[in-house]
Amino acid sequence: MMILASSTVIPSNQRFSFRPAGQMHDGFNPPPTDSSWSVRSDHKYSVSNYQRITNMSSEEVQVIRPPANFSPSIWEDQFVFYHQRGEEAEMERIIGDLKEKVRKDLIVALDAPVEHSNLLKTIDAIQRLNLTYSFEEEITQVLQYIYDRYGDKWNGCNPALWFRLMRQQGFNVSCDIFDDYMDENGGFKESLVKDVQGMLELYEAAFMRLEGEIVLDDALAFTRSHLEIIAKDALFSNPTISIQIKEALKLPLQKKLPILEALFYIPFYEQQESHDKNLLKLAKYGFNLIQSLHKKELSQLSMWWKGFDVPKNLPYARDRLVETFFWAVAVCYDPKFSQARIFLTKVIVLITFVDDTYDAYGTYEELKIFTEAFERWSITCLDILPGYMKLIYKGLMDAYKEMEESIENEGKEDLINCAKEFTKDFIRGLMLEAKCVNEGYMPTVEEHAAIGFKTGGGDWLIASCFLGMGDALSKEAIKWGVTKQPIFDCVSIIARIQNDIAGHKKEQQRNHFPSSVECYMRQYDVTEEYACEMLHKKVEDVWKELNRESLMYKDIPRPVLMVAVNFARLVETLYRNDKDNFTHAEGLKDQIKSLFIDAMSI
Template identity: 30%
Template sequence: MASLYMTSALIYQNAITHNNFRFPSFICRSMTKMTPDNVSVDVLRRRSGNYQPSPWDHSYLLSINNKYAKEEKVIARDLLKEKVRKMLGAETKSRLEQLELIDDLQKLGISYHFEVEINNILMDFHHKNGRGVWKCDKEEDLHATSLEFRLLRQHGFHVSEDIFEVIIDKIESETFKSDDINSIISLYEASYLSTKSDIKLREVIRPFAKKQIRKFVDGETCNLEVREKAIHALEMPYHWRMRRLETRWYLDSYDNKHDTNLVLIEFAKLDFNIVQIAHQEDLKYVSSWWKETCLVNQLPFVRDRIVENFFWTVGLIYEPQFGNIRRIMSIVNALVTTIDDIYDIYGTLEELELFTAMVHNWDVNRLDELPEYMRLCFLILFNEINSIGCDIFKYKNIDVIPFLRKSWADLCNTYLVEAKWYKKGYKPGVEEYMQNAWISISAPTILIHFYCIFSDKISVQILETLSQHRQEIVRCSATILRLANDLGTSRDELARGDVLKSAQCYTHETGASEEEAHAHVQQMICDTWDEINYETKMARTYSLLSRGFVEAAVNLARMSQCMYQYGDGHGCPDKAKTVERVMSLLVNPVPLKSSSPSGG
């Protein structure tokens, strides 16, 4: 998958600054009474999310570093980078060798150094193959053809599924004989780049490849390297995986290969550690910002999840030069989480209506109209969004604050709809639920902020389509985020008291069992990925959206499947592997060997 174009680099190095002003502590007198013992007691019965405290201590976060990312390592990395660049340009390499090198660069997380070279190579392949009309006539060519198909589609080139016509005929006639599991895994991975029109990819190739891989996994006891690769593919296809986490896994996997390219693996390890340092500095910044807001002290019922909120941004855009984007998007994520908890578990309907109106009015002079516990949250929201908008105006000469404000108003509207459904015991159908839920999951809010911060030139036309929820790539990304969230969190949320989620809406509407409902939601996710793949292809030639923005929208969908893969990775990070994953990406460096192939 293409990384983000370097032309959309950091728009302002340190434009957004946050002072050290601490907001005063508010006591919510409107909702408390004083007992004779002078102890504050909540008059209203409030729900609780029963969220555990953050597993991360702020002092610990400030102490983390990467002992390997020193200046001499940066120099060594840059020397190795030029060696790899020469590998990409080597005319002696075969088509398959070039494809495998590009695939390795992507999976090792270093393709962002060679975006122009990779794009030129793939464009050349596409033109040589007559705009994607070549055929895979031999089973022994299956790996190369599948890999080329996947890489070209990832980068938005049009390639027809008809290139697999001969293979499909053999599968349907049961005359496919190859037992090369690596070729079958490549075919399986390629099938996940399907669009709605690719019926054979979805209905013939994918089930066949999945069955063959499972058979291999069940019977293989010798080749542990390939067996691990097969299990990894079955667990989740590469196209759906969070890129940075996949890089960490692939570094270990590639290191154990029998044909490891020593220059490539050393370059990737050095680069991982150097990038990790950038991520660590970003994390320290957002952790300090979060602590300064005092929101956790003022609102003890909200999720204290600043590390997890930052983790989302690493999935969204990991390249080191986009640190300021990660910092701002972490702040946006933290505000989303806080406001979501106010609506979901704490606020009364009357209070939530007041807060929704306040966000619509965007008038800090009316702060007294809010219950006291809401005032700090709104004030921080007001200040942060205005600050973001102010800096964008300074550097890009466009006022985006009205669009950003509207995104928060729309988000709060959808939160309020769900609060009313819960209060009334209303059970929506799947379609009605999703019309509201794809916005309430916050992806449109997140992505319009990302667009404004990321884009070198902001288009009012695009801003309007984003603000009016008319961008299909955003809807698709939001849909996957919503459905993945529902599957990972619904049991906990229903237990504490919440509106029905997609699977429960489907069960209520159709009478399906829980297992059938979950299978239906999983199929909805698969179908939406087909739409995302189509939008990615359209973005290359027909869309006004930059490839970088489209990539970020796709990455948000990937990140959702990472965060909720084993449960509620955002709300309960210690139980859903989030802590383990954060440690592997943001805390623990990749060990380096004493010798390096950069010398000599």
């Protein structure tokens, strides 16, 4: 079901009503909450059963498919043709000169303690302008120096900004610094309300909280309530801060994709009198140059995509190539990760087909065969698959084979095998969902979690991205990546819950694997509103865990760790305001247009 899922549907000739959790008909055993309930024990149904089905005449069996109701692609062939910009060489020269100037400014400021507060503001601007990829080493050097010099005892201006930047970079600095914000009664000082910019910084810092950091929980509640009042105040005298507040209330920086923050922040930064002209020019030139690269990649992918002829061959599936490429760019924007973006786009769109086949088209018998084929992971399985499944299966096998061949000398054999196993486990989860639907079983909340978080997809998405990251993936990172890390699970849980909340109402209109919302409502006899509220709280708790995990791994390069963080941020964008902006692609139209069509004016 993954981040991109709708829910499992059984053809209308196999429809039934779900039984309450624990109420089973004879012969059905409910799924346990551990991994021992495996589809692999069901393999006896596979090849011989399919041969029996296909030998039946059309008079003997008539398969009724649910109608396809996904909207077509809104982009058609818009990105097939790529026209290279003639001035790219000149842009690269300008960018190189600007980078050098910014680097020198950073090093000079590092040697002057009185400039350290301003240095943090510069790093904040670099990150919000989405220029981190250009200054990865410098940012690491500066913040390591700041940490070594001050530890937890920062004595410069804006402690909230210091705290957020240090935590983002992996330094587990103490939240005790916010004790100075408290009055003698344990509440926040009233003077904070008058410092709106400081309150906004504290709001952003609070989202770096870990479990048990009560002062940050309180800080978030305090700042959010006051900022919401200011955002609604038409008479508030500072329009600049008001714009920032409204943007932050939509999505805080820790949960916001850097590429989307840049779209907001570049024009905003330009309006500030204190802006650094070199940084601003670098952000605009860099955006345009990388946009050209992304257009080239998208053209290459669009040509590959045309070979599938989705409207004709897979009319039941979501045609979302461009939206999927948005995923890849969002997760690994750095221009040197072109291979990762292309491979990730291919496997996600193909797994979307797999997902839609389990959710909205395949019969239960066909899905058993499909699962068996993925367990074998061999092109020879094409012979046992129904015709419409062959195109999907071969596409996925080819994509992995192509990646395997391209990285055969990089020492990533364990990683590619791991990515395949993660993918198989995801598909096993889809089959478990189909089994529940076919048997009419309503899982408990705990059983749903055991099945549903398999299909959150975090592990195979992250591992697939790692395959194309070249030498950015150290030996230590490869060893780390082949083990199912807790941070991968965090991504899966956030994805699954957000997907369920966004799709729950529409899924009620058809027979489907119940969402976590539905399971929670039935098990605890509560309203939909209350169930969603509790699940949103669960997501917030998982974000705290993700924050903690991102502080744990000192030997893993930051760009590698940020793949997981950016996947979680992507989920927040895909399901913003409890809407599925991937399935209903109009929700991403403006962002895609800004990223891949409209150049920045210099």
